[in-house]
């Protein structure tokens with residue numbers, strides 16, 4: 001066992017400054033990698049043993065990819081980095097006075113702390129809806145959604161009751177952000193193109209995919225003309241949009257809407273609302289309505305210059321007054337910035353405030369359409385889809401995953417096939 005491993009196992013690193021990073025998401029990993037050659041010891045703590053590429057979770061939920069294709073073991077990702085040790089533990093608090101990270105089993109001392117614990121979906125105070133309308137943040141949730149979607153088709157095929165069959169063939173996605181749009185498009189393709197030839201009693205025309213959005217347009221983070229283009233592309237795929245319609249309740253039979261109407265459905269997918277991890281509570285720091293820790297442009301919570309909060313857990317306005325969005329590239333940039341700042345602080349230099357660089361905003365709609373906003377120019381349709389595909393494959397961690405996902409997509413594109421159509425888990 002190396003010195004670093006012994007020290008970190010015992011939670012008392014000595015000699016070099018100790019950087020603890022909580023969360024091996026986009027932000028945490030980026031910080032860890034940027035400290036590769038730094039004269040520090042790093043402990044990377046995550047409750048899971050893998051890094052998850054969340055942007056492709058919807059592909060797992062709709063049977064396009066398998067879980068292992070969008071996840072990589074954290075240990076393997078950082079195995080070549082000698083100054084880093086990985087701990088699989090769930091953090092439950094931070095003791096700022098004693099400079100210790102608290103897990104259920106130990107206390108880990110730190111000199112510098114980077115928190116990148118991400119976010120979850122929020123039900124606006126109606127957590128009881130989750131059982132009827134799962135969200136999409138974890139692999140387990142993606143495979144549960146896949147199970148519900150595929151099971152609905154199986155039950156519809158077997159059903160003798162016309163109204164029950166219609167209920168089973170109705171899929172509701174709540175939330176018109178990128179995840180909701182991606183889910184609705186992918187379910188439409190699955191239903192109308194991929195699996196329908198495999199059933200004998202289901203009429204494709206009976207399958208309804210309804211996207212419910214409380215606001216007046218979908219994809220509000222995109223310019224209006226791209227929202228309109230996305231709406232048209234969804235309509236072409238057979239998705240019905242219900243705009244300016246808030247959800248008032250979800251139950252086992254369906255969903256009730258604010259306009260007084262009700263949709264009978266067996267499958268609701270929640271893609272509305274985000275709630276950050278409880279880092280704000282750990283730090284006793286002010287948080288915004290989504291629970292994100294309000295940090296300054298150096299990514300510090302008030303009064304803690306040795307703590308950095310990065311990624312979806314942080315609410316930050318950067319040096320240029322830009323409100324940094326909750327997307328993967330922003331998390332990566334923040335993680336990298338935190339590492340550079342730690343290096344500067346070690347040299348007694350003053351770090352410059354964080355500036356976010358927006359390289360573009362992309363959302364896909366089915367297997368050959370997307371919208372892309374690059375600020376100076378925008379794209380929609382097939383070219384945007386190609387850009388989206390290459391961007392996502394490029395950012396997939398690990399060459400093996402990249403290659404496998406690429407080959408799977410080529411196959412799926414040519415054949416309409418979705419190879420991961422497995423119903424697993426549950427009691428069926």
Ligand SMILES: Cc1cc2nc3c(=O)[nH]c(=O)nc-3n(C[C@H](O)[C@H](O)[C@H](O)COP(=O)(O)OP(=O)(O)OC[C@H]3O[C@@H](n4cnc5c(N)ncnc54)[C@H](O)[C@@H]3O)c2cc1C
Pocket residue numbers: 022023024025026027028045046047048050051052053054055056057058089090091092116117118119136137178179277310311312313326327328329331362
């Ligand atoms: C379905 C979906 C689709 C998306 N699509 C896109 C997209 O197309 N493009 C894009 O740019 N962004 C997309 N995003 C957003 C993007 O994934 C996030 O902005 C990004 O993952 C944020 O990175 P992060 O490092 O802050 O957190 P995460 O990547 O969420 O990582 C957080 C890490 O912290 C760990 N953790 C959490 N709590 C604890 C704890 N208590 N103890 C120990 N470890 C803990 C988690 O296990 C996880 O590994 C999507 C998100 C979702 C959910």
